[in-house]
Amino acid sequence: MNERFRKIALKIAELVGSPWNFLLWLLLVCVWFISGFYLHFNEAWNFWANTTTTILTFLIALLLQNTQNRSNKEIQMKLDEIIRSIENAENNFIDLESLSDKELRELEVNLKKHRSKKI
Numbered sequence: 001m002n003e004r005f006r007k008i009a010l011k012i013a014e015l016v017g018s019p020w021n022f023l024l025w026l027l028l029v030c031v032w033f034i035s036g037f038y039l040h041f042n043e044a045w046n047f048w049a050n051t052t053t054t055i056l057t058f059l060i061a062l063l064l065q066n067t068q069n070r071s072n073k074e075i076q077m078k079l080d081e082i083i084r085s086i087e088n089a090e091n092n093f094i095d096l097e098s099l100s101d102k103e104l105r106e107l108e109v110n111l112k113k114h115r116s117k118k119i
Contacts, residue, residue, distance in 0.1 A: 006070065013067040016060055 015021055032049055039045040080094045
């Protein structure tokens with residue numbers, strides 16, 4: 001199921017991010033707005049529009065977050081591999097995402113000290 005969800009989420013993210021999709025939604029918003037004049041912006045029209053946009057926004061945000069999380073993991077793994085492949089690189093920069101905030105601050109302080117020595 002995870003693989004199927006990954007493929008669906010990736011495809012939806014590609015579609016949602018396309019210029020054609022933006023133009024489609026812009027057109028739909030225009031149609032929605034114009035229909036409000038014909039329906040006199042009544043309560044049913046307002047309820048339908050608000051409910052639809054809320055649900056779509058929520059679902060797309062979840063799918064995009066899934067895609068972004070996966071992309072961040074992939075980038076982090078690639079960066080870790082680059083660090084491993086460089087002979088003089090400090091391996092303490094590998095797997096930084098698993099460190100606590102305190103450990104990250106300590107590493108940042110040490111890095112700043114190291115940089116100031118080189119200058």
